[in-house]
Every structure is written in C-alpha cells, then in structure tokens.
Amino acid sequence: MITVLSGGVGAARFLRGLIDVVRHDQVTAIVNVGDDLVLNGLHVSPDLDTVTYTLADAIDPERGWGLDGETWQAMETLGRYGGPSWFSLGDRDLGTHLYRTHRLAEGATLTEVTAEIVRAWGLDLRVLPVTDDPLRTMVSTASGEIDFQTYFVGLQHQVPVSAVRFDGIDDARPGPKVIAAVTDAERVIIAPSNPLVSIDPLLAVPGVRDAVEKVRTRCVAVSPIIGGAALKGPADRLLRELGHESTVVGVARLYAPLATTLVIDDVDRELADAVRAEGIEPLVTDTVMRDPTIRAALARTVVDL
Amino acid sequence: MITVLSGGVGAARFLRGLIDVVRHDQVTAIVNVGDDLVLNGLHVSPDLDTVTYTLADAIDPERGWGLDGETWQAMETLGRYGGPSWFSLGDRDLGTHLYRTHRLAEGATLTEVTAEIVRAWGLDLRVLPVTDDPLRTMVSTASGEIDFQTYFVGLQHQVPVSAVRFDGIDDARPGPKVIAAVTDAERVIIAPSNPLVSIDPLLAVPGVRDAVEKVRTRCVAVSPIIGGAALKGPADRLLRELGHESTVVGVARLYAPLATTLVIDDVDRELADAVRAEGIEPLVTDTVMRDPTIRAALARTVVDL
Numbered sequence: 001m002i003t004v005l006s007g008g009v010g011a012a013r014f015l016r017g018l019i020d021v022v023r024h025d026q027v028t029a030i031v032n033v034g035d036d037l038v039l040n041g042l043h044v045s046p047d048l049d050t051v052t053y054t055l056a057d058a059i060d061p062e063r064g065w066g067l068d069g070e071t072w073q074a075m076e077t078l079g080r081y082g083g084p085s086w087f088s089l090g091d092r093d094l095g096t097h098l099y100r101t102h103r104l105a106e107g108a109t110l111t112e113v114t115a116e117i118v119r120a121w122g123l124d125l126r127v128l129p130v131t132d133d134p135l136r137t138m139v140s141t142a143s144g145e146i147d148f149q150t151y152f153v154g155l156q157h158q159v160p161v162s163a164v165r166f167d168g169i170d171d172a173r174p175g176p177k178v179i180a181a182v183t184d185a186e187r188v189i190i191a192p193s194n195p196l197v198s199i200d201p202l203l204a205v206p207g208v209r210d211a212v213e214k215v216r217t218r219c220v221a222v223s224p225i226i227g228g229a230a231l232k233g234p235a236d237r238l239l240r241e242l243g244h245e246s247t248v249v250g251v252a253r254l255y256a257p258l259a260t261t262l263v264i265d266d267v268d269r270e271l272a273d274a275v276r277a278e279g280i281e282p283l284v285t286d287t288v289m290r291d292p293t294i295r296a297a298l299a300r301t302v303v304d305l
Numbered sequence: 306m307i308t309v310l311s312g313g314v315g316a317a318r319f320l321r322g323l324i325d326v327v328r329h330d331q332v333t334a335i336v337n338v339g340d341d342l343v344l345n346g347l348h349v350s351p352d353l354d355t356v357t358y359t360l361a362d363a364i365d366p367e368r369g370w371g372l373d374g375e376t377w378q379a380m381e382t383l384g385r386y387g388g389p390s391w392f393s394l395g396d397r398d399l400g401t402h403l404y405r406t407h408r409l410a411e412g413a414t415l416t417e418v419t420a421e422i423v424r425a426w427g428l429d430l431r432v433l434p435v436t437d438d439p440l441r442t443m444v445s446t447a448s449g450e451i452d453f454q455t456y457f458v459g460l461q462h463q464v465p466v467s468a469v470r471f472d473g474i475d476d477a478r479p480g481p482k483v484i485a486a487v488t489d490a491e492r493v494i495i496a497p498s499n500p501l502v503s504i505d506p507l508l509a510v511p512g513v514r515d516a517v518e519k520v521r522t523r524c525v526a527v528s529p530i531i532g533g534a535a536l537k538g539p540a541d542r543l544l545r546e547l548g549h550e551s552t553v554v555g556v557a558r559l560y561a562p563l564a565t566t567l568v569i570d571d572v573d574r575e576l577a578d579a580v581r582a583e584g585i586e587p588l589v590t591d592t593v594m595r596d597p598t599i600r601a602a603l604a605r606t607v608v609d610l
Contacts, residue, residue: 039407040347040403040406040407040410041346041348041403041406042345042346043346071378073378073395073396073400074396074397074399074400074403075400076397076400077397077399077400077401080426081401081421081425083400083404083407084407091376091378091399092378092381092382093382094379094382094396095378095380095381095382095385095388096386098345098346098347098379098383098394099345099382099386099388101345101346102344102345102346102388102389103388105346116386117386120386120387
C-alpha cells in the first residue's frame with residue numbers, strides 16, 4: 001500500500017505515473033482541501049478535481065486543470081450580468097460542483113462524495129480529502145489577508161505574501177481513513193506539490209504531521225523545486241517570501257523531519273551533498289514529467305526505493 | 306402604466322405581445338416565486354427566468370422554457386455521478402442561476418438581482434418578484450406533501466392533488482414596489498396563468514389581494530382555460546381536483562372579486578352569458594397566442610379596453 005500526500009497539478013501528474021506502475025487499489029491519495037471555495041453557491045474542490053480528472057485522463061492537457069473538451073456557456077451568461085468571472089467554471093466541470101454541493105447538502109461528507117466522484121470516473125484508488133471539516137488557506141498580502149484562490153487565481157499569485165494561515169485548522173479533524181492510510185502504508189510519498197500551501201495545510205491538520213513523522217523511515221518526498229524554480233505556480237516565490245530557500249536544500253530542510261529521502265532533479269545534482277547535510281538522503285533523477293515514460297519512470301524509482 | 310400579475314409560460318407570451326403594443330417602460334410584471342427552488346446549491350426562479358428570456362426573445366421556442374441554443378454539458382457530468390437529473394439545468398441557463406445565487410449570498414434582494422438580470426437582457430420593463438421572502442408552493446398528493454417543482458417537473462404533474470399550500474406565506478411581505486405597482490396602475494392585468502398555483506400564491510402575499518380588489522374596476526383577467534382545457538400545464542386538472550369548474554365559468558368565479566372583465570376565447574363564446582352571471586364581463590376574442598400577430602392583437606384588445 002502506497003499513500004501519497006497530494007496538492008493539485010504536480011501531485012496529480014505524479015499520481016498518474018504511479019498508477020501506471022502499481023495497481024490503482026494499492027494507492028491512496030490524501031489531498032489538500034485548503035484551496036476549496038464556495039463560489040456562487042457551489043462547493044469547488046480544485047485539488048481533488050485536478051487529481052481525479054488527471055488520473056481519469058480527462059484533464060485538459062493545455063491548461064492542466066479542468067476537463068478536456070470543455071465549453072464555457074455558463075461563464076458567458078454570467079459575464080452578460082457582470083458576474084464574477086475571475087474563477088472559470090467550465091460547463092462540464094460544473095456538473096461535478098453541482099453534484100458535490102447537492103450531496104453535501106444532503107449530509108454526505110466530502111470523503112463520501114469524493115469517493116463517489118472518483119468511482120464514477122472509473123478509478124479504483126482511494127482519494128481522501130485530508131479533512132471533512134472546513135479548512136481554508138489564507139494568505140497575508142500588503143492589502144490584507146485573502147483566501148488562497150483570490151491570491152492564486154484572482155491575482156495570478158503576482159503579489160508578495162507575508163504569511164500563510166490555515167483558517168479552521170484547530171477544529172479540523174483528519175478524514176476517517178487519513179491517519180490509518182499514513183500509518184499502514186508501506187510507502188508514504190510527499191508529492192511534488194507546493195510545500196507551503198499544498199502540503200503544509202495537509203500536515204497542519206491535527207494528527208497528520210505526527211503520523212507522518214512516525215513513519216519517516218518509509219517516507220520519501222519529491223522536490224517541487226527544480227533548479228531553484230517551480231515548474232508551475234508560486235512555490236519558489238512563496239518559499240523566498242516566507243523566509244525559506246527556494247532550492248532543493250530549502251525543501252530538504254522542510255522535509256527532513258518527515259522523510260528519509262528527497263528526490264531531486266538531475267539539474268540539482270551538485271546540491272546533493274547540501275541536501276544530505278540537512279539530514280535527508282538525496283536521490284537524483286529526472287523529475288520533470290514531460291511525457292508518460294518519464295512520469296512512470298519517476299514513480300518506479302520512488303516505489304522501488 | 307400597466308401592471309401584469311404573472312406566472313410562467315402563458316404570462317410570458319402575453320407580456321411579449323404587450324411590449325409589442327406599449328413601451329417597455331410602461332409595463333410592470335409582478336411575478337410568482339412560489340415555484341422557486343434551491344437546486345444543487347443554486348437559487349432557481351423558473352417563472353422569473355421564463356418571463357425574462359421570453360421578453361428578450363431568448364427563450365427556447367420548442368420547449369417554451371430555458372434558453373435558445375442551449376447545451377447540456379453540466380447535466381451530462383451530473384448524470385455520470387447519478388446526480389439528480391429530474392430538473393434540467395442548461396449550461397447557458399446555469400449562468401443565470403450562478404449569478405442570482407452569488408448576488409443573493411452578497412446580500413442583494415431577489416428584487417434587486419431580478420432588475421439586474423432583466424436589464425442585462427436589454428429590457429426596460431420592471432419585473433418584480435411578488436416577494437423577496439421565501440415562499441414555496443406545496444401540493445398535497447396521495448403520497449404526501451411535495452414542493453411544486455417535484456410535482457410539476459419531477460412527476461410531470463401526473464398525480465392528483467388534494468390541496469395547495471403556500472409555505473412561508475404568513476411571513477412574506479410584498480416586494481418593495483409591488484403594492485404601488487398595483488395601486489398606481491392605469492390597468493392591472495391578470496395574465497393567462499394557472500389561477501391556483503401561479504396567480505394564487507401571488508395574491509396570497511399579505512396585502513396583494515386587497516390591493517387588487519381595490520382597483521377591481523381597472524383590472525382585467527385573461528382566461529388560461531380555453532374550451533375547458535389549459536393550453537399547457539395542469540391548470541384544468543388542478544381546477545377540477547380542487548373543486549372548481551375547469552371552464553371559463555370556473556375562472557370567472559375565481560376572478561370576479563378581482564376584475565371587471567374576463568377575456569375568453571372565441572371557442573367559449575357560448576359561455577359568455579354564464580361568465581357574466583358570475584359578475585364579471587366577458588370579452589370574447591382569439592386568446593391562443595399562436596404567432597406574434599395574434600399575441601399583439603390580444604394585448605391591444607386588453608390595453609384598449
């Protein structure tokens with residue numbers, strides 16, 4: 001059994017490679033929900049959907065989020081009214097949000113709804129929201145604290161961030177199978193996701209960080225930082241802005257208490273010793289998942305470790 | 306100034322004829338909201354939307370509801386999950402529900418949101434929800450009380466109804482301009498809508514029936530019953546099931562306290578005397594709005610009365 005701590009796009013691609021090399025039903029993804037939002041009355045879970053759509057080969061390959069073959073009729077009508085257009089809701093994608101909102105209103109948990117959605121896409125792996133409780137990643141900017149999607153999508157993450165806070169974290173309980181999925185796993189993998197706004201909110205749920213630390217010797221992390229930069233998103237900027245080093249060494253420092261191996265890219269080969277000095281063993285390989293062969297090879301490397 | 310008491314499809318067609326013969330800004334429609342529902346988190350106002358879309362020539366002419374050129378991608382995704390499919394939400398139409406839900410969550414009233422939507426479709430008439438308060442038409446069936454849309458759409462109005470109740474009516478206040486729109490009108494028109502589930506919930510809002518009765522001499526009703534049947538929908542069945550006569554005479558009996566004239570169709574010519582005997586003056590003309598010429602002629606007749 002393999003358990004992956006997962007954010008959105010990067011983690012989804014890693015997971016997609018993983019199910020090429022191990023059976024679906026051996027994999028559990030524990031997914032960040034700090035990016036969730038209620039938009040125009042609908043409960044949107046961007047990371048959960050990115051993982052599901054990617055694993056189902058239904059993701060839009062250009063955008064990296066949302067569904068392939070998407071249309072935008074609802075957004076066009078919303079635009080006629082001058083309604084909020086900063087967060088694009090595709091017509092196909094809307095069906096997922098309508099279903100999730102409907103089931104949550106019926107009293108289902110996010111864990112239950114997510115399992116239903118994942119199954120409907122023909123996937124046998126477990127996708128677990130890290131918590132069923134409300135948890136919202138908030139970022140402090142010069143003009144005040146804003147929710148993560150306003151920062152990430154609304155402002156295209158182009159403003160400096162001085163702090164990150166997880167609203168609701170004190171009352172958040174891990175989802176029903178989350179702790180066991182960590183504790184019972186033969187291998188725990190921290191996916192190549194943003195350490196501060198994808199992996200941290202997940203670890204911050206009371207009990208999760210402890211559980212991961214306890215299985216540290218079975219845990220391996222994949223660096224989302226390659227040559228000092230993030231492939232996508234603001235991970236590098238956020239690391240710098242929040243006082244970390246935006247290199248694999250900075251990532252090593254964050255993950256050393258949690259994992260015994262850090263997978264870093266070939267381009268960071270010369271930083272391997274510095275990584276080791278942080279107390280985590282570097283494993284150097286090609287981590288840029290350009291195509292199915294490379295992503296499967298990366299998954300194979302991590303699994304066989 | 307002309308004020309029209311309005312349900313959905315029949316009233317919308319009548320209003321469409323009306324704005325062919327008088328200026329938009331002379332017309333106010335007071336619209337039923339007893340059919341409203343919250344579906345998958347979205348606030349749906351079927352009668353308001355039917356009126357707006359019809360007046361904007363954007364209604365689907367085949368179905369008589371929803372938008373022309375509609376697509377159904379969201380419903381297809383929802384169907385993948387086995388989500389509720391009994392109430393069809395078109396992709397274009399969804400933009401309206403998203404906007405309405407968004408603005409209501411921001412604290413706008415339904416009156417305000419409706420005005421924004423109507424304006425966005427290039428219409429200058431006033432479309433007023435009869436109330437901004439929650440009001441839900443409930444019908445009693447052999448298997449219990451259900452909301453109106455479950456009866457009308459879910460069960461295709463194919464079950465007998467033993468009672469109609471307007472949930473929330475005691476606390477419902479007329480929308481801010483509703484009473485004045487009745488009192489100040491030179492002509493009040495009861496549109497050819499279902500008397501029991503479109504016009505009644507509107508009149509039942511405290512103050513509205515009184516206001517209409519006070520301007521009775523300026524009020525004219527158009528019969529939705531033609532030759533003993535409704536053109537569309539269950540008005541005839543409901544009249545019978547709830548102890549009324551499903552003829553223009555039955556309609557006359559309901560509307561005599563509210564209006565001095567009842568417009569009936571040519572096919573009901575021989576019932577004119579029986580209508581008059583109920584205390585309301587019959588006006589016989591072609592009321593089947595087959596085409597723009599006939600609907601404009603009907604509007605002209607009612608306005609010139």
